[in-house]
Amino acid sequence: MTEVEAKKQQESLQERLAQVVDLLHRHKLVENLTHRQSGAHHDLVEDLVHRQNLAELQRKLDELHPADIAYILEALPLGDRLSVWQLVKAERDGDILLEVSDAVRETLIADMDDHELIAAAKELGADELADLAHELPRDVVHELMESLDAQQRERVRSALSYEEDQVGALMDFEMVTIREDVSLEVVLRYLRRLKELPGHTDKLFVVDYDGMLKGVLPIKRLLVSDPERQVAEIMALDPVCFHPDEDAYDAAQAFERYDLVSAPVTNKNGKLVGRLTIDAMVDLIREEGESEVLNMAGLREEEDIFASVWKSVGNRWAWLAVNLVTAFVASRVIGLFEDSIEKLVALAALMPIVAGIGGNSGNQTITMIVRAMALGQIGTGNTARLLIKELGVALINGLVWGGVIGMVAGVLYGSWSLAAVMTGAMTLNLLMAALMGVLIPMTLARLGRDPAMGASVMITAMTDSGGFFIFLGLATLFLL
Amino acid sequence: MTEVEAKKQQESLQERLAQVVDLLHRHKLVENLTHRQSGAHHDLVEDLVHRQNLAELQRKLDELHPADIAYILEALPLGDRLSVWQLVKAERDGDILLEVSDAVRETLIADMDDHELIAAAKELGADELADLAHELPRDVVHELMESLDAQQRERVRSALSYEEDQVGALMDFEMVTIREDVSLEVVLRYLRRLKELPGHTDKLFVVDYDGMLKGVLPIKRLLVSDPERQVAEIMALDPVCFHPDEDAYDAAQAFERYDLVSAPVTNKNGKLVGRLTIDAMVDLIREEGESEVLNMAGLREEEDIFASVWKSVGNRWAWLAVNLVTAFVASRVIGLFEDSIEKLVALAALMPIVAGIGGNSGNQTITMIVRAMALGQIGTGNTARLLIKELGVALINGLVWGGVIGMVAGVLYGSWSLAAVMTGAMTLNLLMAALMGVLIPMTLARLGRDPAMGASVMITAMTDSGGFFIFLGLATLFLL
The missing domain is CATH 1.25.60.10 (MgtE N-terminal domain-like)
Structure with a gap:
């Protein structure tokens, strides 16, 4: 630095x-x-x-x-x-x-x-x-x-x-270590001899002769305590401390939770091997937020805004290809009902509404579930309760918004049975979106995957294909 | 605390x-x-x-x-x-x-x-x-x-x-202030008398008798310097410092950029009025990342996962309503071409592909531009260059993916003119998505609005309605 x-x-x-x-x-x-x-x-x-x-x-x-x-x-x-x-x-x-x-x-x-x-x-x-x-x-x-x-x-x-x-990839090695059997006066003199302290030194690490961490001496305490006292009397015995193979993002959450500035990293035996500082954790917190946004938009990674056209194409093509496949599947679902559309062309104009609202609503559910899972608020114990709540929200939204758009469609095309099919299809698609919005991230987590990965693409694929199928299917059954 | x-x-x-x-x-x-x-x-x-x-x-x-x-x-x-x-x-x-x-x-x-x-x-x-x-x-x-x-x-x-x-809403008032004309020894004795220091004290604030900020004394320097020396010799004269009416998020970016732990807040005249600490800034950085994710998914704010169904409906309805309006507009665009669809029902199956890929690609562009704007990397000076790059990416993606899906459609429906219309429509819609992806956030910023607000909804609305119009329009002109 x-x-x-x-x-x-x-x-x-x-x-x-x-x-x-x-x-x-x-x-x-x-x-x-x-x-x-x-x-x-x-x-x-x-x-x-x-x-x-x-x-x-x-x-x-x-x-x-x-x-x-x-x-x-x-x-x-x-x-x-x-x-x-x-x-x-x-x-x-x-x-x-x-x-x-x-x-x-x-x-x-x-x-x-x-x-x-x-x-x-x-x-x-x-x-x-x-x-x-x-x-x-x-x-x-x-x-x-x-x-x-x-x-x-x-x-x-x-x-x-x-x-x-x-954690091991983010720790640094700029630690100031002291012994517990010396007075604070000695510590102060030792620090003066160092000439310079590493950045973010808010605590000194107390180790024994084998390098085992015995505790930490916060600088705050060093400054306000009587210099005659021993380190052992003043130090904190049980500090928050991390292991090199721990998940760095968990460490960042702990830094945020406990308002830490620095923390020791010890190996399995309790030996001090490094330290984490808040600046690295802040970078991690920002990157995590950013990668979530980038992933949701279908970008693999941050782009140099002045990158060449070819580099940009490379960064973006993977998600576009996935999207192309799901769009093609949805298109084939519509293809199944070409006869129905030929007989009642209004279906073609109305079907994107059913699919679109389903996608929007499903993305709301899945975003909320993924976030709550990332914060550790969702275990397997409360799946049923969450599912019931999401289905309830979907039912209300489906009946209300499906009713509104059904009425508009009914007036436009002069058919109340079309209005009823529209409302029914919207409600069913929103219910499916809610069900999948809860089940997709939970299943991914159960399989040991990141619940956020591709969640938005998957739910949109289901609400598109599903929405077209439900709407055109109901129309074929009841209107033709 | x-x-x-x-x-x-x-x-x-x-x-x-x-x-x-x-x-x-x-x-x-x-x-x-x-x-x-x-x-x-x-x-x-x-x-x-x-x-x-x-x-x-x-x-x-x-x-x-x-x-x-x-x-x-x-x-x-x-x-x-x-x-x-x-x-x-x-x-x-x-x-x-x-x-x-x-x-x-x-x-x-x-x-x-x-x-x-x-x-x-x-x-x-x-x-x-x-x-x-x-x-x-x-x-x-x-x-x-x-x-x-x-x-x-x-x-x-x-x-x-x-x-x-x-900044004024996030600052605290737990400042340790000292004078510049005393020795470090006196400062150390003064701190001992305080018995306890506020959290995140990595620097002391040096003020004159009127409370004007003269500099800061980093604790690091206090600890390693000769106690006989004066504060004035050791202090940093020109610290990063903030004003209460500054944007808090700018302050958080400065904390991240300069690896700060605490910083003084002064009023217009240079009088010390408070301090900012890294813990409040970390919370802000996380919240900013979260609100971006929530907004993109159409949630107004973080939800208590055990909130009642009614509360959840309230949190989500606004964006669903916006989405409903844009979906309805897209539906009316399709309605314009009902005659064409009646004659060639394959159009109904293929049109969601054109709209969907356009939406995906437009969201990629707009996310990248919004991020670069948030980081201050985009001024008005480089708009043209960015636009050309994005149009280039769109052209390549349109020709490649549009070509692939056009060929598939051509084989499926046995019509090479349909394949050509499909490829042309995809390319045009991607070009429009790129144009709007650059112009929407820049226009919002020029109007003094948050460029991220509703950007995703707007671009999707345009690529949907626009995609349907371009595809069905080209088909009507060339296929019927």
């Missing part, structure tokens, strides 16, 4: 972006002019202006926090992005690579040679290096590992051995 | 919930037995078992962190929820009310009389009181305000004067 202070926010991020873009374009303009005039008489004045612009841009970038530079890089099209990237001081490259989105990081790494990558990565801690390792060329990683001391190399290996969604 | 330590998580939340439910049911079972036998000879043994169960349940609850009790209350149906609520110690009521979701809080407050509510609220700080004030009965709020000292009352008033999404 660099120690550049985040500057007062008098100027918003957008303003900073605008300034950088402005400087960049002035710079490019001069460059173009210079190129055009080159060969014969290279204009000294313009060369000077060019250099001034460049220096100003560089100064501006040096002032910015790595997170702000990351933001600017993400908001620039590829060409401008790489121009700015080349102006960033080499020793800051690593921090900035950690801040940008995966898609943008790829474009930046592709622009760097091995030498630059190694220089950038050398500034990073073991946990940060592990975060980047998957995206660096193999020989760069190899050379980096060689350059580390044994402890650091072990830490990188350990971090890499965990899945992305495990 | 209570000082109950969050306990080690050997037992998961679900296990704790199961234990409470078990104790509660044993308690109820005994109660039922006792009631049945009451009147004549009240069985002393069963009365004893009853009391033991109750005592065990109460002890269990006393051990739990307020956030864990909140979780349990949310996961229990109303009857059980209120039984547990009555067993919670009165002095913890306030903290727990702050932790539960809005929907569940309502059910708990409805169960308390004024006296209990006043007792619960008296334990809270001014900022916490302000959070609850909107949901408490008017006379309770009045009585609470009367009982506060002038400074506290002023603080509650000030917090209440801001909108929910402004």
